[in-house]
Amino acid sequence: MPAALAPAAQVFAAVRARRPRVHCLTNNVAQAFTANVLLAIGAVPSMSGDPAEVAAFVAGADALLVNLGMLTPAAREAIGEAVAAASAAGRPWVLDPVFADRSPARADYARRLVAAGPSAIRLNEPEAAALGAACLAAARARGAVVAISGARDRIGCADRESVVETGHPLMAEVTAMGCALGAVVAACLSTALNACAATIAAVEGFGAAGARAGAKAGGPGSFVPLFLDELHGLSGPRDQLERHS
């Protein structure tokens, strides 16, 4: 008899059952990998960044990712439309303030987006420092989950902080890994779970898949396909198919 699924696996199973549409405004570098990560967990990605149609895409989606990796004037306009559409429709949205530590204008812009009320913020230590502790504490007070990636991942909710220690060093040697995690958080937020539990599950499952792939990989190149295979297996789709057959 198979063991019961761990909590993270239950969330990933809920994602696969729901097949949420996740609209991603993300940087060019991350788009294809993010789409493949979402497909691997059973979500349905879309990526259009055209200001003229982004509101329609968000209105038809179950969650939104806003990643600042490569800003342009058109991207800023699309982000404004998308956040308004997500807020109007009550959809969860995730902010990933990529490289907020590299340009002051970008940090300012990221702080304004934090104030617009994301459900979760996914970032790394230098980006968190650039936004500032006060900015992130205020976000948590308003109900946002703040997930800071690093050797140990720290997930801060309104009243508690959790530490997740899954993962593998090769995850830092592949581009867009953090960006893709932001999309996975968005997918998990679209399940009925509370945002804190959903984000912890997303980070745990993502790291567990990385640890398994890293144990088999010969380097960062072979890591990527193994990682997607492990993500695909997280909710046990093949196991479950076998149980039901």
Next chain:
Amino acid sequence: MPAALAPAAQVFAAVRARRPRVHCLTNNVAQAFTANVLLAIGAVPSMSGDPAEVAAFVAGADALLVNLGMLTPAAREAIGEAVAAASAAGRPWVLDPVFADRSPARADYARRLVAAGPSAIRLNEPEAAALGAACLAAARARGAVVAISGARDRIGCADRESVVETGHPLMAEVTAMGCALGAVVAACLSTALNACAATIAAVEGFGAAGARAGAKAGGPGSFVPLFLDELHGLSGPRDQLERHS
């Protein structure tokens, strides 16, 4: 003595012999994978979407792909230039109306492009429904091949409909698979074959490579490199190299 090549393999061998240049106006998510798919079958991809130079690229190409995955004002301008250049030069072009079912404005735009006379239209069931049966029937009456992807692929020509049942379920769990098929159809159309036979061969060969890769893959991640290897082998390049050595 090697067995005779199947009809689809003959078309892929013709592509490899001709090394057609295929200019692709396609979405960011699909660009790298599409380029690698074209290189794997022996075609030469280019992807510039700059309205200022797209006509020069199309005039120097053997076929054109117009994929609507990520529209922007500049993309629409480039598409207009490219379709005009392809029509003026008598080059085959393929339309892939991605996400025509997600936004009414996009469906309208796709219908106008159908009226501009593509050689082939590659789409899925929801996109076909969004364009409407009348639109697609009119396209077939004007000579366009209509290839609808699904569990079974249906290729409709002027006077007949063919069903292709190659493929693998993992093909639906990798991003840009349908977009890349559109580029393969464009490459096959650049051979001297009639458009109907070329499109059927493209769909068959693409699906056969997917079936072989899927039988070996551990999930959607490991599927991708195996799929490209299988596409590369479709026209038997290594066999032929061995015969000549």
Next chain:
Amino acid sequence: MPAALAPAAQVFAAVRARRPRVHCLTNNVAQAFTANVLLAIGAVPSMSGDPAEVAAFVAGADALLVNLGMLTPAAREAIGEAVAAASAAGRPWVLDPVFADRSPARADYARRLVAAGPSAIRLNEPEAAALGAACLAAARARGAVVAISGARDRIGCADRESVVETGHPLMAEVTAMGCALGAVVAACLSTALNACAATIAAVEGFGAAGARAGAKAGGPGSFVPLFLDELHGLSGPRDQLERHS
């Protein structure tokens, strides 16, 4: 006792020790692969092409890559800002005039960039022919290294020409391989070595990784992850980890 590292491996070890930031203005097709190539050799990629912030990114970077693969008006503006910022800060920068042979306007633009004083120019034979021998000779006279990729790679410095014969035929069947080499040249230029030796090492190491990956690959798909693993191993990170443990 491990054998002494070959000269190219010493340069790659210097890159890994320095962890240079390499800002890349490159085409959409090449971005993700280029980022993964840079991460594999221990460099830190950034890719923003927004004219409003590109100067800040370049000022904080150790080297710049300017790749013309997909020009747009905004890309041209960003290139101007980036080249000015790199020149002002004394940072090495690499020009890759992709497809200069496909459009006369692009060749003109590339020649103007050659005159702006890149540290190195990475291109293929048709692109070199489009720029013209006089243009490239003048660049070498001003101190630029000119690296022409082909079956044999030729690296021309002020006073000598070197030939590098590493590499593998599969490298020509994967997209963005030459673009990624341009980024590796930029990373190697950021070490203290003279530009000629750094460029030769970049081309040699890149080709050596390709040769090793090609010997194991089943085709162009499986080549890519193997190639990144080999690049990752070039400076012997796993060896060194073992020695210290």
